[in-house]
Amino acid sequence: MTLIELMLVMGLIAVMMGMGLGAFATLDPGRRAALGQVTSLLRTAHNTAVALGAPARVTLDRETGEILTVGMRVVGTWHFEDETLSGSDGIDGVFLGSGSLLDDDGFMGRGLSFDGAPAGARAEFPVQDDPAFDLTDGFSLEISYKPEHLVGAQLIEIGDAFQLQTTAGGGLSATLYRREVDALGQPRRGGRVGVQAGGGALRPDQWNHVRCVYDKRTLRLLVNGVPLASTASDVSVWNVEGPLLVGGGTTLPSGILDRLVLAVVVGSEKGVLPLGVDFT
Known part of the structure; x- marks a missing residue:
């Protein structure tokens, strides 16, 4: 089975199981790492806001790929x-x-x-x-x-x-x-x-x-x-x-x-x- 055929099969299975196309992210370690990093920074911002009772801000820079909380x-x-x-x-x-x-x-x-x-x-x-x-x-x-x-x-x-x-x-x-x-x-x-x-x-x-x-x-x-x-x-x-x-x-x-x-x-x-x- 070719890679394309494998991806098509996985896509059909993902749709049938209600997981959506986000299932493709599991194929890419870089995207998994990025997701974990963004999630961690968002969690940090949320915890800071709750602890201080004040807003926290998250900035995403599309050009540099930087995330700043x-x-x-x-x-x-x-x-x-x-x-x-x-x-x-x-x-x-x-x-x-x-x-x-x-x-x-x-x-x-x-x-x-x-x-x-x-x-x-x-x-x-x-x-x-x-x-x-x-x-x-x-x-x-x-x-x-x-x-x-x-x-x-x-x-x-x-x-x-x-x-x-x-x-x-x-x-x-x-x-x-x-x-x-x-x-x-x-x-x-x-x-x-x-x-x-x-x-x-x-x-x-x-x-x-x-x-x-x-x-x-x-x-x-x-x-x-x-x-x-x-x-x-x-x-x-x-x-x-x-x-x-x-x-x-x-x-x-x-x-x-x-x-x-x-x-x-x-x-x-x-x-x-x-x-x-x-x-x-």
Whole structure:
């Protein structure tokens, strides 16, 4: 019996027994190994998500055959319900440069509004005092924003490590600062890695759920779950040496902000498919 005839017979048997054409995978050791590897990485991502109570992400690269799992842990959540600016993990904030900045028309309850506040007004959170706020290997930042006017302004700054800004016309811009080593082997804050989504990314007078994600592979901007812009990067992020600021720029955000969530990468695992096997 030829190989082709053998495969036909096995195919008929597989169909009759309800196994489907996946039975052919048993003929290929490379595919069996790949299946085991993918299954193991998916199991790792699932277990990490369950243990941390936070999402985990799996990325498949069809060009390189790489599989990357990234687990994240939420380290701070703020809903701006009262003047204490209390956070879910015990890091409370303060208003600087103005009185109360709370507005009753938040996404969930009250929100944060800079309308009528002087330049430089901000809500400040001392995250630099907590080692959990380590952005080195990546992070995810989310905020709900309902702009009234589409102006350029600083939304978020995290120490000397990260900035999220709006641009005129409803655009978004995110910038992180890389960790570098000088000639003496000492760490220093290096150059910037940035990504920008053009005008129209934000819709005025409605809630926009803005998210910026970095996993030492890609820096991405999403609005309402839709990817808008990304740039490739594998650098480590500089230390968080200052507080987390909402607002604080010369031009302040117009409208209302609410539901700020920051998560950091706490574990990742990479795998590569065997030669001759790819994602199809």
